[in-house]
Amino acid sequence: MLSLGPVMFAAPWVLAALLTLPVLYWLLRVTPPAPKRQDFPVLRLLRGLVAAETTPARTPWWLLLLRVAVAALVIIALARPVWGPGAAPGGEGPLLIVVDDGWAAAPDWPERMAVAVAAIDAAARSGRRVALFPTAPNEAAEPPRPGALLPAEEARSRLAALRPKPWAPDPSAAAAALPAWRAANGLADGAVTVLWVTDSLRHGLPVPLAAPDPLPGAAQPIARPAPPAAAPGPDGFTALASALAATGPLTLARAEDRPIRLLLPPRAEPERLIVRLAQTPATSAAEAVVLARTAEGRTLARAAIPLPAGALGGEVGLDLPLELRNRVVRLDLEGTAGAGGVMLLDERFRRRPVGLIAGDEQGADAALLGDGFWLDRALQPYAELRRGSVEALLSRPLALLILADRPLAEGREQQAVAAWVERGGTLLRFAGPRLAETADALLPVPLRAGERALGSALSWEQPQRLAPFPEGSPFAGLPVPAEVLVERQVLAEPVARLAERTWARLTDGTPLVTAETRGRGRIVLVHVTANAAWSNLPLSGLYVDMMRRVIGLSAGVAGAEGNAALPPLETLDGFGRLGLPPPSAGPVPSNLIATAMPGPRSPPGWYGAAGEGAERRALNLGAGIAPPAAAVLPPGVPVRAVGGVPAEADLGPWLLAAALLLLALDLVVSMGLRGHLALARAAAVLLLLAMPAAAQEGANALATRLAYVLTGDAQVDEVSRQGLFGLSDFVNRRTAAALAEPVGVTPGQDDLAFFPLLYWPILPTAQALDAPAAAAINAYFRLGGIVLFDTRDEGSGEGMSSGARAAVRRVTRDLAVPPLAPIADDHVLRRAFYLLPDMPGRYTGGQVWAAREQDRANDSVSPVILGGHDWAAAWAMDARGQNPYATIPGGARQRILAYRFGTNLVMYALTGNYKGDQVHVPAILERLGN
């Protein structure tokens, strides 16, 4: 191997041939050039003329140089030059590639793989063997251990199969596995060259205990995750680094200045969701964008977390009304692939069932009089309201319990409510005559017996207005309407820290709303009634706003508490995509799920019972592991950057191509020199034509062909292509139509005017069309084009592609789709070529829809045909002429019928309602006969 700067030659001895170039130059120089050919009529006078100077004409020096350059290029190309082989570590002996394949490696996984592949390529060139050593436990929950020493090609394919895991690596276990591997392979100290593609994080740190939820709404400084204590002892990273250094020369490859980010569980505030992020410090300021997504993948909100230089994290409020917030199921870090950038939000962040018990059960719902009437009207739009007895209400998960002037009975009832509050429930009580008489223990402040009347006939005091809400109150910031008057209230005993417990007070300073935290829950008391008897507060909009803030405060309901084991439903892979759980994943007790450590047995994702409406709980990476902390790199170890380094490139083919191009140039120039100008031009034109030109547009116009809309899903697009290929083949064999190879198109980019029929498979994730695409499709409809939408979920395929119906609505929102009706028995589509009783594809049964017959626009030819039979899969024919997809329920008959439907469809697209005229044949015959 010979390297010249960044270029290295794999076969350097070939370069010796460069020495022959001067000889070649001399040979070319002494050989006279081929003579020009010239017609001349006065040949007679030229005969026998002898030039005074006899030096023969020479080939021009620049042409000689061109030819020598061609020869030099070919020689250099044969020496197999490689660009950028410096990316591989040197050294002798086998190569051990250690790859951190935890969650932190996912965002720049391709770059990390490029570094590893470059090292393997270098090892392949020098014939060294390679061992792969992923440091994360694998999907089968086996601890990490080094792989066998393999030839480089085999190691490369093993490496290509490696994927980042959605859990943290285990460097300590990896370090422990190293000695056994060295002993098994008989490797002495220093016998192995080691490349560690590391995420340079200290894994296995203890998870900091979640701080108790601070009083929501209270003004508080932006909390940053506390920086981890500086290296208290040998952590996993150091252990593995020293173990590797003992094995042989160690090179580290790490992403410089790319902070590793981890989404932490958000904090719910009324009207807001505080999104939190932890990261390793970065040298420059940046911002991280968080997207709030629904189950269908739509983005409801977007917030940018400012991250100043050196910050270890940040947070930002995601302003979302409760109604919208309840639809958010996941938070995504934009531009970051990886489980660390995904936070799944389960019921705890969403459902807020509210229980309501009024003191006067009979009159509670009387219009304008009962407590229940007012509360119902205020809460109904924002929460799920439940009525019933205390036992009945508390037997199910509840976020908020409202007791409107309802004293709690001593004994079991009071104990049950108190226990519920301790566990995190929020109890909201309204005062009233009953409560004023019999105050119980579940109150935030002790009350004086009896109520205080303001502005009555026997009182000098005037009805009081509301004072502005104190700072730190959850109601802070709500406007205080001037017309709210409190005529009567219950009074709190002046106790210590009464002001701290007061959320709202009147202008004379007496508390109107008090609250106290009990355990993980809290008790809130409104010192007036829930109806308009004591004050006109329920008549104002403030009442509704206050209710909503209290609901926002209440802890979400997290389903049945307890230690029931929840099986995994869907789990995240290393790149943050939801998918089937790995085989090793097992059930997790529901009381541990919020803090469970993600691992092979409990990958992050959804856990719970399958089926509609069942409780689903989220196990999140950010909740179960410590915030990322950068490790201290061992001193004296060479560090190579991941990313930004160009991958190794074999320059040979490029040099050969350049030589070929120069040869072609030489051909043209030589022809020109010999007087074959026309030939030279023709050669130049031919060469240009031989270049791969993008002549697709022209080709589309030259032949009739079917087209399919590219969905972006490579597999679906391939099925579409195979399907239309199979259908074109069938149609070409059975009918006079001659269809060329189908093509994939993108509306708005390709000209659709050449295609009689577009096949459009609708993915459940399909998004609404942008304006150019919608305009292109509408223009296509106007020109008489036909689009076959396929939702692939009809009939026997029901449920195969859930969400496709909604996707059809999204996709066709801006399209001029006429009213559709099921295809009638006498529709032209049923007899354009074959007589068809039904129109199956891969699935059978169900309906196929087309525009109603009475729409005379476009000659009654429907621009849209909509169905869900996955026709492309039924038509699909692979390169060997076989049908790769089975029909459901199956049978050759169904496939034949599918092909016949396709033929009818093509005939319909090509001939319009021509066959429809056959309806009138009897009438015409009758007229002719008479």
Place this chain on the structure above:
Amino acid sequence: MVPHATARLPRAEALGARLPPLIVAAERVAATVRAGVHGRRRPGHGDAFWQFRPFAQGDAAARVDWRQSARGDRLFVRETESEAAQTVALWCANDAGMGWRGAPSRPSKRERAELLLLALAALLIRGGERVRMLGAERTLAGRGALERLAQDLDHVAGPPEDPALPRHARIVLFADFWAPLEAWQQRLSALSTRGLRGTLVQVLDPAEETLPYAGRVRFEGLAGEAPELMPRVEGVRAAYAGRVAAHRDGLATLARSNGCTLMTHHTDQPPESALLALWLSLSGEAG
């Protein structure tokens, strides 16, 4: 073939229209007297008035000029001036070398020669002369003569021979005259012995004189001659120019000895100048 030549007619006519009508000073040769526009200074057939003469016995009554006779007692007969036209015979060489052009921007020698020939014919016909292709069966005059001449131009091929040509007619030959001088001596003497005199127009491509090639060139003839390989064309350019000059001198001598004038025209020159020179040559001969 016919459209080929007639297609050039408009251009040739336009070229001819730019010059004053050409009147060939006809030699008074009794054998070729024909009615024409040239006054013969004696009574005869013609349009122009010549004289009145007294009625003589034998004159036809129709010839009496009654208006003149009514002035006196005698009868007068009106006599017109006798007129005669010159016959000009034209010829254009048609060998392979004539079809050559030295550069795509220039016309071939044949094209240029035919253009000049037709332009000259247009002028002559407008002047009332009679024209004829050497070797064709007919002599043409008057309207439409130019088109028929163009047809003859395409049909007639061969050496400049025409036994049917009247003696003392004028001839105009268009060629490159690269053939050996002996061959031309033979042809021209055959013509001059019959009293035919005229003009030789040598139409040349400039490349034939300057030999503008360089380097190693293999020259190939147009008439199937063996090719000639020149290792360095630059080296033989001077010698070639000498040979061309010698050939030209020989040709001029040959023309003079046969009563002809020699003109040289290059295809990169405008055809108008050649036509003017040709006209001057024909008129000057008359003086």
